[in-house]
Every structure is written in structure tokens, then in C-alpha cells.
Amino acid sequence: MKLAGSIVALITPMDNSGAIDFVALGKLVEHHISSGTHAIVSVGTTGESSTLSPNEHLEVIDATVKLVAGRVPVIAGTGANSTHEAIYLTRQADELGADAALLVVPYYNKPTQEGLYQHFKLIAESVPLPQILYNVPGRTVADLHNDTVARLAEIDNIVGCKDATGDLRRGKELLDLVGDKISILSGDDPTALEYMQLGAKGDISVTANVAPKAMADMCAAALEGDFETAERIDKTLRGLHNDLFVESNPIPVKYAVAKLGFGANFLRLPLTAVSEEQRPRIDDAMARAGVL
Structure with a gap:
């Protein structure tokens, strides 16, 4: 399985x-x-994993695997702040035919670096499915340090890391540490192209929900070293990169995707629909990206 390019964090x-x-x-x-x-x-963060029941979570993974039917890899969001729950979800995703699992850093309970290492190590040892670490300290509070990623990169079925810190200096250090062992993927649309210029293999993207072709073309150009083309495309997407986060993700992107005709603009509480005052900003960003 190739972990590269535009990887949509699907609503x-x-x-x-x-x-x-x-x-x-x-x-x-x-x-x-x-x-x-x-x-x-x-069923990552953008897929509202936090408000789906465990059965719904697995039903969406199952349906997605069947709908994709092997045409592109399906990466199942199976992280949890309970190691045993994460093992259960990852094992189920493996049985349902997912190609890999995306495992977010445990949130709320604030584990130490050793706790994080043991958490991800046990999941990897318990389920053979290829696994991608997901560090997003702005949401989880706990922060997976680069040296802990380096320890985990020695485990055979840990194959990637989604870095959503938005810190390119730190990202360069991570690439230098483990970029030859696992695939480093951006998880921050505004800095994704710059990260790919440093050596990241792609972007797990919110923007790709709204402008999938442009994101795929941008990432493909960057991977080919054609940064002039990549920058030209990315320039049209900058409004989306920023304005899809005017309220907490996935609130704005759910509105944008509904506007494109895919489902209703409905989120489960405690998430609510994007405010009326922010909608013109999102509409304008969609227009500038050429999707409206």
C-alpha cells in the first residue's frame, strides 16, 4: 500500500x-x-468519530470499504483514549477489510511519552494491520514527541505518521529522524505544500472534501517535484485551507459538502451547524477554488 498524495479525511x-x-x-x-x-x-475526526456509536463507526468503515472496492486504499480511524477500545476498533477494521488504521493520540487522560509508546506498541502487536500514528495536540492536549515517533517507527506495521501540528521546523526534524522508515503525512492543509517540499509524502486533508481534484493534482505535482504547478494550484485553495476552520472542524466542511449536494448540513450535538455569519466566507472560498 502506497501512503502518498491527497488522502481525504472524509466527512x-x-x-x-x-x-x-x-x-x-x-x-x-x-x-x-x-x-x-x-x-x-x-471515520477520522472530520468523520465525526466522537459522536458515532461503536456500531455506527464500524458500519461506516464497512460501507466505505465495500463502496471503494479496492480502487484506492481505505484507512480506518480507530483511535481511542482507551488502549483496549483502540485495539478492538483496529481489529474490527482489519476484519472488515480496511487497508490501514489511523490512530489518534489518546485524548483527555494526558498520558506520558512512555504511556503513548506503550499504547501504540500494544495496538501494533495486537493487530497486524498497517498503522498510522496521528498527532494533533491542538485537540488531544497530549503531544506525541518526535523521539517517541522514532521509537515507534522501529515497529514493522507502524508505517506512517500524520503530523497535524502545523510546525514545519518540527516537521523537518521528524522527517530527518524517520522519513526513511515511515511515511510522514501532513495533517494541516495550510502548511501541507510546504511540508511536502520538505519531504512529506502527502496530506490527510479536510480541504479535499470540497476540492478533491485540485488537492489530488496539487499533491501529485508536489510529489513529482513540480512545485511551480503545485503552488499555482494551492494558491486557489488557500481560502478553503483557512476558512474551513473558521469554526471547529468538521462544522464548516460539513456545510460546504452539503452545499455541493452530498447529504444534509447536519452535525450531532454538541456540534452545531456553522453560524450564518460565517457562511459567506465559506461560499467565497469555494467560489475562489472553482467548486461553486
Whole structure:
């Protein structure tokens, strides 16, 4: 499995009652594959993993794997702040046919670096599925340090790290430490191109939900070393990179994807729909990206 390019952190479409809209999910999957998206993350943060029940979580992964039907890799979000829960979800994702798992740093309980190392090590030892570490300290509070990633990179089925810190200096250090052992992927759209210029292999992207072809083309150009083309494309996406975060993700992107006709603009509490005052900013960013 190649971990590279534009990897969409896919929303979970819902109808106006809050039920998962599997018809819209099917249309979204086809839209991404026809647009050139290189891989799909199912039920990550952007997929509202925190408000889905465990059964729903697995139903969405199962449906996504079946809809994709092997055409691109499916990466299942299976992280949790309980190691045993993360093992359970990762094992289930493996049985459902996911190509890899994305494991967020445990949130709220604030483990030490040794606790983080033991957490990810035990998951990797318990489930043979290829696994991608996911560091997003702005959400989890706990921060997976680069030297801990280096320890974990020695484990065979830990194959990547999604770095959503947005800190390019730190990212360069991470690439120097483990870039020859595992795939380093940006998890921060505004700095993704710069990170790829440093050597990151791609971007697990929120923006790709709204502009999948442009993100796929940008990442492909960057991977080929054609940074002039990549920068030209990225310039059209900068509004989305920024304005899809005017309120907490996935609030703005859910609005934008619904506006494109994929499901309703519905989020489960405690998330609420994007405020009326922010909608013109998102509309304008979509227009500048050429998707409206």
C-alpha cells in the first residue's frame, strides 16, 4: 500500500434526522475516486468519530470499504483514549477489510511519552494491520514527541505518521529522524505544500472534501517535484485551507459538502451547524477554488 498524495479525511454524511446517509456516502466515494483522490480516511475526526456509536463507526468503515472496492486504499480511524477500545476498533477494521488504521493520540487522560509508546506498541502487536500514528495536540492536549515517533517507527506495521501540528521546523526534524522508515503525512492543509517540499509524502486533508481534484493534482505535482504547478494550484485553495476552520472542524466542511449536494448540513450535538455569519466566507472560498 502506497501512503502518498491527497488522502481525504472524509466527512460522514447524515440526513436531516441525524441518521447516517449511506446513499450520500456512496456518491461521495464515487466523486472522490473520479476526482483522483489517492486514499480515503473513514471515520477520522472530520468523520465525526466522537459522536458515532461503536456500531455506527464500524458500519461506516464497512460501507466505505465495500463502496471503494479496492480502487484506492481505505484507512480506518480507530483511535481511542482507551488502549483496549483502540485495539478492538483496529481489529474490527482489519476484519472488515480496511487497508490501514489511523490512530489518534489518546485524548483527555494526558498520558506520558512512555504511556503513548506503550499504547501504540500494544495496538501494533495486537493487530497486524498497517498503522498510522496521528498527532494533533491542538485537540488531544497530549503531544506525541518526535523521539517517541522514532521509537515507534522501529515497529514493522507502524508505517506512517500524520503530523497535524502545523510546525514545519518540527516537521523537518521528524522527517530527518524517520522519513526513511515511515511515511510522514501532513495533517494541516495550510502548511501541507510546504511540508511536502520538505519531504512529506502527502496530506490527510479536510480541504479535499470540497476540492478533491485540485488537492489530488496539487499533491501529485508536489510529489513529482513540480512545485511551480503545485503552488499555482494551492494558491486557489488557500481560502478553503483557512476558512474551513473558521469554526471547529468538521462544522464548516460539513456545510460546504452539503452545499455541493452530498447529504444534509447536519452535525450531532454538541456540534452545531456553522453560524450564518460565517457562511459567506465559506461560499467565497469555494467560489475562489472553482467548486461553486
